[in-house]
Amino acid sequence: xxxxxxxxxxxxxxxxxxxxxxxxxxxxxxxxxxxxxxxxxxxxxxxxxxxxxxxxxxxxxxxxxxxxxxxxxxxxxxxxxxxxxxxxxxxxxxxxxxxxxxxxxxxxxxxxxxxxxxxxxxxxxxxxxxxxxxxxxxxxxxxxxxxxxxxxxxxxxxxxxxxxxxxxxxxxxxxxxxxxxxxxxxxxxxxxxxxxxxxxxxxxxxxxxxxxxxxxxxxxxxxxxxxxxxxxxxxxxxxxxxxxxxxxxxxxxxxxxxxxxxxxxxxxxxxxxxxxxxxxxxxxxxxxxxxxxxxxxxxxxxxxxxxxxxxxxxxxxxxxxxxxxxxxxxxxxxxxxxxxxxxxxxxxxxxxxxxxxxxxxxxxxxxxxxxxxxxxxxxxxxxxxxxxxxxxxxxxxxxxxxxxxxxxxxxxxxxxxxxxxxxxxxxxxxxxxxxxxxxxxxxxxxxxxxxxxxxxxxxxxxxxxxxxxxxxxxxxxxxxxxxxxxxxxxxxxxxxxxxxxxxxxxxxx
Numbered sequence: 404x405x406x407x408x409x410x411x412x413x414x415x416x417x418x419x420x421x422x423x424x425x426x427x428x429x430x431x432x433x434x435x436x437x438x439x440x441x442x443x444x445x446x447x448x449x450x451x452x453x454x455x456x457x458x459x460x461x462x463x464x465x466x467x468x469x470x471x472x473x474x475x476x477x478x479x480x481x482x483x484x485x486x487x488x489x490x491x492x493x494x495x496x497x498x499x500x501x502x503x504x505x506x507x508x509x510x511x512x513x514x515x516x517x518x519x520x521x522x523x524x525x526x527x528x529x530x531x532x533x534x535x536x537x538x539x540x541x542x543x544x545x546x547x548x549x550x551x552x553x554x555x556x557x558x559x560x561x562x563x564x565x566x567x568x569x570x571x572x573x574x575x576x577x578x579x580x581x582x583x584x585x586x587x588x589x590x591x592x593x594x595x596x597x598x599x600x601x602x603x604x605x606x607x608x609x610x611x612x613x614x615x616x617x618x619x620x621x622x623x624x625x626x627x628x629x630x631x632x633x634x635x636x637x638x639x640x641x642x643x644x645x646x647x648x649x650x651x652x653x654x655x656x657x658x659x660x661x662x663x664x665x666x667x668x669x670x671x672x673x674x675x676x677x678x679x680x681x682x683x684x685x686x687x688x689x690x691x692x693x694x695x696x697x698x699x700x701x702x703x704x705x706x707x708x709x710x711x712x713x714x715x716x717x718x719x720x721x722x723x724x725x726x727x728x729x730x731x732x733x734x735x736x737x738x739x740x741x742x743x744x745x746x747x748x749x750x751x752x753x754x755x756x757x758x759x760x761x762x763x764x765x766x767x768x769x770x771x772x773x774x775x776x777x778x779x780x781x782x783x784x785x786x787x788x789x790x791x792x793x794x795x796x797x798x799x800x801x802x803x804x805x806x807x808x809x810x811x812x813x814x815x816x817x818x819x820x821x822x823x824x825x826x827x828x829x830x831x832x833x834x835x836x837x838x839x840x841x842x843x844x845x846x847x848x849x850x851x852x853x854x855x856x857x858x859x860x861x862x863x864x865x866x867x868x869x870x871x872x873x874x875x876x877x878x879x880x881x882x883x884x885x886x887x888x889x890x891x892x893x894x895x896x897x898x899x900x901x902x903x904x905x906x907x908x909x910x911x912x
Contacts, residue, residue: 426569428678430576435674437583438592439667439740445525446589448667452519453537455655456512472553474632479554484617486628487554492620493632494550502545509538519659528589536590540597547601548608554615555607567606575599634778653807656799668744669804671736672751676758679724683717683762687769694773698831706770707832712904714766714843715897719888721762722851726884729755729855730862730876738873746804753808759851760812763844764820767827774831783822790814843897850891854884 439447471494478486516534524530575595582591611618624632653673657666697706732754736745771780791814798806828837858879865875892898 425682427572427681430572432674432678434576434579434583434592435671436739437580441583441587442589443525444664444667444740444744446528447670448664449524449528449530449533451666451670452655453534455653456519456534457509457537457541471632474628475553485622486624487618488620489622489624489628491550491554491618492622493624493629494553495620498545498550502542505545506538506542509534509542519655525589532590533593536593536597540593540600543597543600544604548604550620551608551611554611554618567603567610571599571603571606653795653811656795657804657807660799661803665804668740668746669807671740671744672732672746672754675732675735676728676754679728680758680762683721683724683765687717687765694769698770698773703832703835707835710766710770711840711843711897712901713769714840715847715892715901716905717766718763718844718847718851719892721759721765722847722854722888723880723884725755725759725851726855726858726880727877728758730858730880731873734867734872734876738870750805750808753805753812755855757808757812757815759848760816760820763848764824767824767840770831771823771827774827776826776830779830780823780826783818783826786822787814787818790818850888853891854887857887858883 435447435450438450471490475487475490477483478490513531513534516530520530578595579592582588582595653669657669694706694709697709701709729752732751733745733748791811794810794813795807798810800806802809824837824840828835828840858876861883862876862879865879866872867875
């Protein structure tokens, strides 16, 4: 596939993905706001807790779907229908097993569910019934067509998934809002979720049948292909443990050691941060299939140059959003949920550092996933998961919420970013030193930090009341941050190359 075609598909996927993310941010935000004001903060805390517990149970799926998508890149590009159909059949069969396994393990947790909650729970709900609704919502997709979405991911058509998801999320949120306002019933609010999960999978299935009429689950995989998939699944399963447990453990530790109200407040902050991360994730998700195709067809040097170019653009965007969060987090929280439900500013700063650290290696992670280096990264994943578990528990007991964030930061920066980067250069970018990549990111980090300090100082002299407390920092960041950042980087070759690339893609589109 030509570079122009890859770039266009990635751009299309990004556009549809951004629209989907805006809907995915706005709709749940409105429903969460109503949930807090109509029922109370504890209900939002239950949402965070049960979602985190089910994320832990859902670890198995993360490895299989990604591994099969990786294995589909080449046969789809080469129009090998028989192999794609065999991979689909494999996915369908395995998903039945996964759904059954998650359901059984989830049911086994029922007797100890109360241990995840410190303090009182709302008196008008049964936590076991609520948990079963969440469990059913998590598992239903495995039995109804979820395996078909792998075709759209591998075929660089994630925009189709985004469009279907946008409609489903919007309709679900509208019905949940109406139920909250009319009945004030948490059970009815949650019962809508599995219904729309099923409808979403049916819609995706019909879209796949229309786009890929020749691909049906049939045939048998060769032994060597199956062995390769299982090898990647093992590596992916281990790798995804750390990424999934990173967020899930934070909520579980805060809930079990501090309480539901605190985990709800943390969930509010993380919800806004995750919303921004999800927007950035649209870019990396849209790129993955195109990068996977490029790794197969282009030279290592060409792909390294592309990674540096994308990394420069992405880190500029990450720096900008970090500055927005630094200046706008607290005023937004005060307007949204009130001053009584906010954290001290020290925790806000820690969250912003967490946000930047979580995203500064995202482009490298795209190349890691597209190259299928999950098995090679297994020890890194195990080390990060163990460090995250130990540090979060110890530091949360010692320092509270800020200890949770610091513990996650330590394992994230040292093990995930540092060790993870070395793995990509060792196994894919062979013969290329990682020093240039590290130097780039240190430079971008320092520039972003300087820009944030200047913007913070400039914003401190502006009005901080009402809606102006949001508009002023947004204006300061949008103008001042980008101007200062450009002045720092305008003489760099990577800046000229990257801006030229953006201009070319925009003009062609």
